[in-house]
Amino acid sequence: MSEYVPAELRRVVRERAKQRCEYCLIHENESFLPHEPDHIIAIKHQGRTTESNLAWTCFTCNRAKGSDLASVDPATGEVVRLFNPRSDTWEDHLEVNEDGFLNAKSAIGRVTVALLKLNRQELLAIRTLFSKTRRKPR
Numbered sequence: 001m002s003e004y005v006p007a008e009l010r011r012v013v014r015e016r017a018k019q020r021c022e023y024c025l026i027h028e029n030e031s032f033l034p035h036e037p038d039h040i041i042a043i044k045h046q047g048r049t050t051e052s053n054l055a056w057t058c059f060t061c062n063r064a065k066g067s068d069l070a071s072v073d074p075a076t077g078e079v080v081r082l083f084n085p086r087s088d089t090w091e092d093h094l095e096v097n098e099d100g101f102l103n104a105k106s107a108i109g110r111v112t113v114a115l116l117k118l119n120r121q122e123l124l125a126i127r128t129l130f131s132k133t134r135r136k137p138r
């Protein structure tokens with residue numbers, strides 16, 4: 001969730017992400033609502049307001065994630081941690097198919113897609129619309 005993050009730290013996190021949501025990859029220019037910093041490990045779980053614990057996220061992903069750190073894998077029923085943009089590589093866990101649909105490549109990918117609703121209708125429409133110019137976050 002969004003907590004107070006100093007302007008300079010926000011700028012660093014935003015530029016590091018190239019202004020894309022680090023979960024769904026939507027660029028700020030493709031979103032109606034402004035992107036914001038996410039505490040990957042929420043403050044209530046002893047997360048800190050540091051570069052290494054912040055991710056740049058779209059409003060919707062940030063609200064869907066909330067303070068969660070893990071979820072139940074829809075395929076196995078096991079509790080699995082969420083994708084961590086600071087320690088995981090996006091392409092190791094997720095991929096975009098030609099229809100703009102995100103496919104999970106791991107249990108971490110599956111729980112992240114499910115909890116953050118990464119295949120929600122507006123994302124599919126945006127990914128399809130911008131598919132010819134889509135860039136990766138790194």
Ligand SMILES: [Zn+2]
Nearest residue numbers: 021024058061
């Ligand atoms: Zn997002």
